[in-house]
Amino acid sequence: MGSSVQVASAPLSIKTKLNRQQINGFWAAWSGWLMDGMDSVIYALVLTPAMKQLLPMSGIQSTASNIALYGSILFALFLVGWGLSFLWGPIADRFGRSKSLMLTILVYAVFTCLSGFAHNIWELAIFRTLAGIGIGGEWSMAGTFVAESWPEDRRKMGAGYLQTGYYAGFFVAAALNYTIGASFGWRAMFFVGIVPALVSFWVLASVKEPEKFTKVIQKTKNHQPLSKIFTPEYRKRTLINSLLLTVAIIGLWAGSVYEPTAIIQLATKTGMKGLAPVHMSSYGTAILSIGTILGCILLVPLAEKIGRKKALAVYFAVMIVSIILSFGWAFYLPHGLAPFMIILFFLGFGGGNFAMFSLWLPEQYPTDRRASAFAFTTSIGRFVGAIVTFIIGSLVHQMGTLGIPVALTSIAFLIGILIIPAAKETRGDSLPE
Known part of the structure; x- marks a missing residue:
């Protein structure tokens, strides 16, 4: 069950026509993504105005340093919540992909909407x-669902x-911030966030x-998928994949959160x-998202041509250069806004590594363990x-900057490039049964 069939690396041209279920399922998963x-970018965009209002209501001065500190704390708590989401994997491997995907969307929709009602930073922290x-x-639910529901000759581009x-969501958030956020305030941004969730659901x-x-x-009797990803055959790849994802998360999130x-x-x-x-920050987020969407689309052909590991190393290298140039160089120039905005495109492109x-x-x-591993x-x-x-x-x-x-x-991506050789190359492999 754990082995995969070696096949010739198939061309990316369309061969199999998608049925209605596959199309609807993809767009529901895409809308959820x-x-x-x-949601992630909404928080980055409303960080300053939200903290300015909620910090005094929490008995804390709304200084620039406090906004950065408490904004980071809340975002760290958001990542803790995201980390706890590994619990969805065993649920999906036991009860189904689409059902679990619906539940994740429901949880997201409810608490994103409630974030708009927060009276202090502690309530916002809980909701986030x-x-x-x-x-x-x-x-993980969407990625597993599309991989298993799309035919093999279209699965790879489906992933891209x-x-x-996700990055189209960046663009939508930027547009909402430019219009609704600028006109009605940060709370309205969280209220609007429930709309695509309801459509996807x-x-x-x-x-x-x-x-x-x-x-x-139907054939699986032992429903312990989480333990199965740590068997001798899979333990190393689970560890390596976790490390590579950690690298991607550290680098990309820092840039996207602080970019606005x-x-x-x-x-x-x-x-x-x-x-x-505020409008300029919306333009910047749009530039970032356009670059990332392009990066996602071009990643799959590159991964098919040179392999998964080499392609990921290329994207990590782009992240190293763009993070250093944007935050380490352009940010400190006397007139750094224009070069910063230009470099954002390449920062976004490198962020396509998540695809x-x-x-x-x-x-x-x-x-039997795919969703749990994902x-x-x-x-x-x-x-x-x-x-x-x-x-x-x-x-x-502490540094005031x-x-x-x-x-x-950017150091995280350098470490990631050193880890990549230990990963498993799967170019030319079909999806394991």
Whole structure:
């Protein structure tokens, strides 16, 4: 069951026509991924105005350093919630992909909406932590669902397309911030976040479980999928995958979380006033998302041409250079707004490395433990990411600048490049049964 069949690396041209179930299931998963990206960036975009209002209501002064510190604490708690989402994996391996995906979306929708009602930072922290549990589960559930429901000759590009949903959410969040956020405030941003969740939930209600899953689960008597990913055959790859995801999480999240704040500071330095800096941060987020969507789409052909490991190393290298140039160089220029905005595109492109895991992880595990492996490896790094995020917030607080602390996260990608050779190459492998 754990072995995969070696096949010639198939061309990426379309061969098998998708049926209605596969199309509906994909768009429901894509919409869920979109809302995940939208929610994550909403917090980054509303960080400053939300903290300015909630900190005094919590008995804390709303100074720039306190905004950075407590904003980082709340984001770290969000990552803890995301880390706890590994619990969805065994649920999906036992009860089904589409059902579990619906539950993750429901959890996300409820607590994202409640975030808009927070009266102090402690209530917001609770709601964001619980929303993180739903959001984190959605990635692994959606990735597993699409991998198993799409035909083999379209599965690989399906993984790349799926990941674009997350970064399309960046673009939507930027548009909402430019319009609704600027006009109605940060609370309205969380209220709007429930809309795509409800749409996705409604579509999934009519989607059946993937045939690959139903066939295997009927034959499986020992339902302990979490322990199965640590058997001698899978222990090493589970550890390596977890480390690589941790690297991706540390680097990308630091950049995406602080990007709007960095742009607001740079825009203010140029003399922009009123809503102009907020609008500029929306433009920056849109640029970041466009770059990442392109990175996701181009990653799959590259991974098919040179292999999963080499392709991931290329993307990690792009992240190293772009993080250093944006936060370590452009941020400190007298007129750094323009070069910072340009480099954001490449930072986004490198962030497309997350699409690799939607493609790569399902290829490394059989059906009876695939969701558990996906959920565990994509979630466990959130705990480390939470610690690093807190450290970055503390450094920003102590140093009085966010550029250098964020630039230091490039070190994580250097470590990732050193880890990649130990990973399992699956180019040319079909999805294990």
